[in-house]
Amino acid sequence: MTKHKRTVFYVSDRTGITAETLGHSLLTQFDGIEWEKINVPFLDDIAKAHRLVERINHAAKLDGYRPLVFSTLLKPDILEVIRQANCRVYDFFETFISSIEEELHQPFVRIAGRSHGLQYHLKYFKRIAAINYVLAHDDGVNPKNFTEADIILVGVSRTGKTPTCLYLALQYGIAAANYPLTQDDMPKMQLPKILEPIKDKLFGLTLSASQLHLIRQERRPNSQYAALTQCQREIQWQESLFQLFDIPYLDTTNISIEEISATILDRRGLKRQLYG
Amino acid sequence: MTKHKRTVFYVSDRTGITAETLGHSLLTQFDGIEWEKINVPFLDDIAKAHRLVERINHAAKLDGYRPLVFSTLLKPDILEVIRQANCRVYDFFETFISSIEEELHQPFVRIAGRSHGLQYHLKYFKRIAAINYVLAHDDGVNPKNFTEADIILVGVSRTGKTPTCLYLALQYGIAAANYPLTQDDMPKMQLPKILEPIKDKLFGLTLSASQLHLIRQERRPNSQYAALTQCQREIQWQESLFQLFDIPYLDTTNISIEEISATILDRRGLKRQLYG
Known part of the structure; x- marks a missing residue:
């Protein structure tokens, strides 16, 4: 058509x-x-x-x-x-x-800008604090402060952790950290030590190996890092890890950042507060 | 009541x-x-x-x-x-x-998730690229790439440049950079040299001195940086600079990040493409 x-x-x-x-x-x-x-x-x-x-x-x-x-x-x-x-x-x-x-049983006030405007100002500090928290705790930085996080996203490289954290902060004022799972962790079926005490805040992001391959190709074409077999190994490993340690996780292959964020809040029982 | x-x-x-x-x-x-x-x-x-x-x-x-x-x-x-x-x-x-x-003259498809779901996947790369662009060009970093920006926000410290850039990237896929105006620039009424060739992409953020004072107090209480007189000087100086160099700017004192972003796109004639 x-x-x-x-x-x-x-x-x-x-x-x-x-x-x-x-x-x-x-x-x-x-x-x-x-x-x-x-x-x-x-x-x-x-x-x-x-x-x-x-x-x-x-x-x-x-x-x-x-x-x-x-x-x-x-x-x-x-x-x-x-x-x-x-x-x-x-x-x-x-x-x-x-x-x-x-x-x-009452008339509406007919004042423009109520939904995105003035009253949000009061929440400005919380929202900005959440954004600053994300920027200061991206990609495993400053993990000693992870106890202050509302949620900590985990996954191998390029599973969408950073954009999702930013969206959670901007849209919902959620203090979201993220921690990368890396090659070094792979030989053993263990969580990185630093995550053990905060296991209850973890949420895993996964996706299809072929999609991860495409995304990594954009970043480093034809590298070992982007190879499909490498992506398959990492995805299989991390999903086994999530299951073994009872970490909730989500396959993001066909869904948007909005849906990923709403799902995480729902599954983790976090209160949504709309800013946008 | x-x-x-x-x-x-x-x-x-x-x-x-x-x-x-x-x-x-x-x-x-x-x-x-x-x-x-x-x-x-x-x-x-x-x-x-x-x-x-x-x-x-x-x-x-x-x-x-x-x-x-x-x-x-x-x-x-x-x-x-x-x-x-x-x-x-x-x-x-x-x-x-x-x-x-x-x-x-046609029936609707009745498929859930159309507005935030599947079809956004196609735009995923552009959106992620915009976020990566913001993170790599925050606070004046890598200004040699500023020619690739869709927009460059300027203003003194704590005028909301970073949150606005992130919102523009996440919500609209806009590659937004930002460059801080600093104390060092103040003695002279000149734009930082690096911004001169890209003057047409600049957009200034300003706010009331008393609001800036409040925000800076949160960050460094009772510092010279946060003093009301200092905030007044910096705001007066930057607004004069914006006027002198004909840089469009916006007073963000009472408006939300959503409104700031929509206003910038509107005033700069940038195409809005909704992602969220």
Whole structure:
């Protein structure tokens, strides 16, 4: 099936992150369309709204289909202007808010930026502290401080430990350390000594040997380190180790950093606190 | 006004990030309620759904109010079970999908994990490359590679350069470098030499002197570095520098990393590509 092109606009008073996240999760449920995605954050006055109407109408003409507009606009007058364009508008607040007002028996405050803005400031220190913790405890550095970690990811090189730690810190304020399993550990079926007292914080990351091979090839092409047989040996060894020491672990071959992070928090019973 | 407590459940077949984003952005529009937030990711069988019904009913009894449930469940039979609980369900797909089906003239695929899952795998390399770029070019390291950056954040110590770079990489796959402005640069109104040829990629971060003072106090209490007068001098100097050299900059005093990042992309005309 050849794909046809359509345009989607993510429109917001503020960052547009919510509009984009929600629209994206709906549109990924439809195949066969190539979406041109246009972010329109900080749409906060009528003049800008009129310029957007022109852009939307232009896209409609080019595509031969009217664009979709996902909106989290809080100002009804701006939303009214957008509705004059040749498009289909899905507004998240309008859709849900009156039924939530009814449920909570109170009106909503209609203040933009509440979900990503001001009140997060209060959590700024915790979040920054978590990021600093990750940067100071990446790749097995400063293991004497590992007792302060919320979670410690373990795995052989290039299993995604660092990106996952950073995501956990940025998105959830989790102090995540990571410790690499290396060739030197392989002859014996033992955990590195330094990890034994903190075994309960460990979580293993694994993936298919062929995927690990691809990732390592990017880093050091045609090295012994990247060889498929080497990757197979390391993956088999680490998975046996995880099983032997009863360390929970996750195969990340086909899942994103978001899913890896959510799974780790769920399996380790860590409280999720959304920042983003 | 004293706050009353209510419970909200974020329920999903997969990570629950979309359900949480939606619910969070709606509930922050209501004051006076203290929300107990419960994430229920990976709700993928009927037995789990029945256990959740018990949890919901228990919370309803404790709170004296029925809980809210924000859901992105794709399996109608599981959603049906949840609806038997004493709660108000807001299901994201149910609410929007049929009207989008109608607009696109095609049915949705009803496959869980589309928004955070599989297809992100294809972008994995770009995202990881961006993170590696940030880690290798933090705090002015390796400036000879700055020509490869999508953006270079500048500012005095503790203006949020590193967390913002990490967020730009993780969330948007942007290769972001950062370069600290230091005491040594202050006597003269000049950009550090190394930044001159790449002036067009610079973006300044600033904040109120009193906020900078607070942040630096956390790091080195009662130091000259953290003194309010020192913070005032550095902030005044860097803002004059940004103006003199026509470097766009942002006051981050009251905004979150999400808003800082979205603003930078918008002002620098960088394409946003959502990963999370």
